[in-house]
Each structure stands twice: as C-alpha cells, then as structure tokens.
Amino acid sequence: MADVVFDQASRIYTPGAKPAVDRLDLTVKDGEFVVLVGPSGSGKSTALRMLAGLEEIDGGAIRIDGENMVGVASKDRDIAMVFQNYALYPNKTVGENMAFPLKMAGLDKDARATKVREAAAILGLTDYLDRKPRALSGGQRQRVAMGRAIVREPRVFLMDEPLSNLDAKMRVSTRTEIAALQRRLGVTTVYVTHDQVEAMTMGDRVALLADGKLQQFATPADLYDRPDNAFVAGFIGSPAMNLFTVPVTERGVRLAGHEIGLPQDVRSTIGAQQLSTVTLGIRPEQWSVSSDGGEGIPARVDVVEELGSDAYLYGTLAESSGDLSATASLTGSKDDAVVVRTGGRSGARRGDRVALTPSVEGLHLFHPETGARL
Structure with a gap:
C-alpha cells in the first residue's frame, strides 16, 4: 500500500x-x-x-x-x-x-x-x-x-x-x-x-x-x-441546490419579493465587498411548505416526483403580486425555478399554489461573479 x-x-x-x-x-x-x-x-x-x-x-x-x-x-x-x-x-x-x-x-x-x-x-x-x-x-x-x-x-x-x-x-x-x-x-x-x-x-x-x-x-x-x-453547490446533491441571484437589502437579501434576514456577521462580509447582489443557495430539503395563502414566498407546483418516502416538488416562484398563470414556463427561468423536498404522500399536485419559507440556518451565499463562498 x-x-x-x-x-x-x-x-x-x-x-x-x-x-x-x-x-x-x-x-x-x-x-x-x-x-x-x-x-x-x-x-x-x-x-x-x-x-x-x-x-x-x-x-x-x-x-x-x-x-x-x-x-x-x-x-x-x-x-x-x-x-x-x-x-x-x-x-x-x-x-x-x-x-x-x-x-x-x-x-x-x-x-x-x-x-x-x-x-x-x-x-x-x-x-x-x-x-x-x-x-x-x-x-x-x-x-x-x-x-x-x-x-x-x-x-x-x-x-x-x-x-x-x-x-x-x-x-x-x-x-x-x-x-x-x-x-x-x-x-x-x-x-x-x-x-x-x-x-x-x-x-x-x-x-x-x-x-x-x-x-x-x-x-x-x-x-x-x-x-x-457555486459550482460545487450546484453539482453536489440530487436534486441540485437551488441557486438564485438576489439583491442585497439592509437586513439581508430579497428573494421573489420576500426579505430573508441574515446574521450580522454575514451582512458585514457582504458589505465589506460592496456587493449589491449575491448568489443565494438553498437545498431542496431546507424549505418548509404551507398551503396557498400561508406565510412565505408564493410558488406554483409544475411537477411532482413521488418517491415513496420522499416527494420532490418542481415549481416556479413569484412575488406576492406576481403571475403564476399556466402560461409561465414549466421549469421557470434561472432565478425563479425551485425544487423542494417534502415528505412522501405530500398531497401536492401539478398546478397547486403553495407558500415556501427557507430555513435561514441552511442558507449558502456565494459571490455573484467569482462564485466563491462568502
């Protein structure tokens, strides 16, 4: 050896x-x-x-x-x-x-x-x-x-x-x-x-x-x-990590009209690099799902993969006043497509409207140009 x-x-x-x-x-x-x-x-x-x-x-x-x-x-x-x-x-x-x-x-x-x-x-x-x-x-x-x-x-x-x-x-x-x-x-x-x-x-x-x-x-x-x-984040994991280019706010970042607060040390790192946008990463299992009208980011379910013990919802995000009509893209564009893991027999069906809330503890942030982890 x-x-x-x-x-x-x-x-x-x-x-x-x-x-x-x-x-x-x-x-x-x-x-x-x-x-x-x-x-x-x-x-x-x-x-x-x-x-x-x-x-x-x-x-x-x-x-x-x-x-x-x-x-x-x-x-x-x-x-x-x-x-x-x-x-x-x-x-x-x-x-x-x-x-x-x-x-x-x-x-x-x-x-x-x-x-x-x-x-x-x-x-x-x-x-x-x-x-x-x-x-x-x-x-x-x-x-x-x-x-x-x-x-x-x-x-x-x-x-x-x-x-x-x-x-x-x-x-x-x-x-x-x-x-x-x-x-x-x-x-x-x-x-x-x-x-x-x-x-x-x-x-x-x-x-x-x-x-x-x-x-x-x-x-x-x-x-x-x-x-x-960001490359590693997008390659490792099946399904892959959700990656969004989002604007920076005073308290954190804004995704589809929904402000996500970030810890002070993270905000300081972003501020030190004078970034106006960042790449936000969220794993499929780091979302919580509620029915339409609940707290969170509105989304439409486009595809449901039932795997027995788990289910994956492929959908499209929208701002609170955004369009979730059937004419929208099946998989969404780069910054509005989302994949969510839920428990098996979730009951979700194609065309359903849901509200998504990310877990702040599981967020990943990357430089929007270099892709390096922040």
Whole structure:
C-alpha cells in the first residue's frame, strides 16, 4: 500500500491550449478510497491515466509512496487498473482470467491457484471459476475484472467508471460491494465517475474537478454542507441546490419579493465587498411548505416526483403580486425555478399554489461573479 500525491500535475495535449488537467494538487492517503468526479471534460479520467502512466505528465509531478512517477513506465508503477468494459478474455475461464497477470509475472501454477482461490472467496466467485465470461452477469464480470487486479496485490487500485455498463439496480449493489471490498483490503484506491451520487456514497473523500481544475477536495459531508463555490453547490446533491441571484437589502437579501434576514456577521462580509447582489443557495430539503395563502414566498407546483418516502416538488416562484398563470414556463427561468423536498404522500399536485419559507440556518451565499463562498 502507498500514498499518492499529485503535485501541481498538468497535462497539455496541444501546446498553447488550455490544459486538460491544470496544476492538480491532491494527496491520497495510504489505504484511502478517493473518488474523482466531475462533468464530461473535467479532466478526471485524464488525471487517472496520468497516475497509471497512460498519459504523459507535462508539468509538476505525481508520486507513489514518495517515488516520482515522471518517466516511469506503467508496468513499473505497481498499480492495477479496472476499466468500464471489463476487458476479459472470452476464451478463458474466470479462474484463467484472474490468474493471467500472475502467469505473466512468472508465478508457478500452485501459487497462482492459491491467490485466485483467495480472491474468488473475497469476491464471491468461488462457484464460477470454471465458467466463461459469457455465462456471467455484468456485475459478475466486473467482479472478475476486480479479482484480476486483486491477485496482483498492487500498491494502488485505479478504477475508471467501472459501473457505467451496468443497469441501475446492479450499479447500486456493485458500488456497495466495491466500497466494502476496498475497506476490507485497505488498498489505496482512486476511482473515477461522472455520477455524483456514486461519488458521495463510495468515497472517503471526493475530489470535484471542472475544466481541468480542482474545485474542492473534502469528505462527502463537507462537500454537501459547506461547498467552496457555486459550482460545487450546484453539482453536489440530487436534486441540485437551488441557486438564485438576489439583491442585497439592509437586513439581508430579497428573494421573489420576500426579505430573508441574515446574521450580522454575514451582512458585514457582504458589505465589506460592496456587493449589491449575491448568489443565494438553498437545498431542496431546507424549505418548509404551507398551503396557498400561508406565510412565505408564493410558488406554483409544475411537477411532482413521488418517491415513496420522499416527494420532490418542481415549481416556479413569484412575488406576492406576481403571475403564476399556466402560461409561465414549466421549469421557470434561472432565478425563479425551485425544487423542494417534502415528505412522501405530500398531497401536492401539478398546478397547486403553495407558500415556501427557507430555513435561514441552511442558507449558502456565494459571490455573484467569482462564485466563491462568502
């Protein structure tokens, strides 16, 4: 096992162009499960390939257990990588697929068989060692690919969207298996995904990238509760945080004609930066809902998602005298669309008028131009 350090590591595909990975600083502790997440083109897979030795490092360094990997061939880095497409040999059995890297490394037949049996027992594949990949489900094939990595006992596991080819139900069960397995083995693991729910449920810490830059590196709870900027706030959470550009008032901010008071220290921070507007963030669960005519901001319910234990109301805000007619946009514009989480069987229906009140304790404020947290 080992720690992994990205030290101002960069990858530039075209000279003079924007880096695919831009001066990435990241430390993965020995035995830690770290997830790289971000939208398409954010640089997460490139960063993983740089660590694997499949992409050059154009600036900075990457170190594994203190050893600089610049110029070190992939085969000499003592890493094992699991891809999304399994990459199994169709003409070999499960046992032969798992034993293949050991055979290439020169281990004798008995030693190979012992390691394969041990890995198969961990992964629940003992009864499938004599089967060919075509006789396995997608989740089982992915476990075989992981078993092939486990038998090598590498210093670092790298996983590049290994669950993307599985159906939704299989993804949930397999991600639980992977997380439990990693914690059992204690091997340093770097995992790439575009799915923020996957990232939040699997990683000890999560690194969120955008445009090749690290936006925030923290525990899932810290990413959710205290995002460093508006991008992180809008990316983490399902559904995402509600973000509104709102004017600053003497007592706080004004949202859809409703003044929301803010603590003095927050008002002082806004005043010190001489801001006339801020970006206000409110999580879907931080609203209270009352019937039309109650206290709060008037809103129309456009869509209701019933999820059993919870329900999500997608609607449109309006000022007290504003128009909530059926001609308004289904999802609203950037600054009047709202998502609210309520208890299951909320009773709300499309077209209902409700009043919304945000929890002041759960508000997030960001700079309207830089997006930085205030």
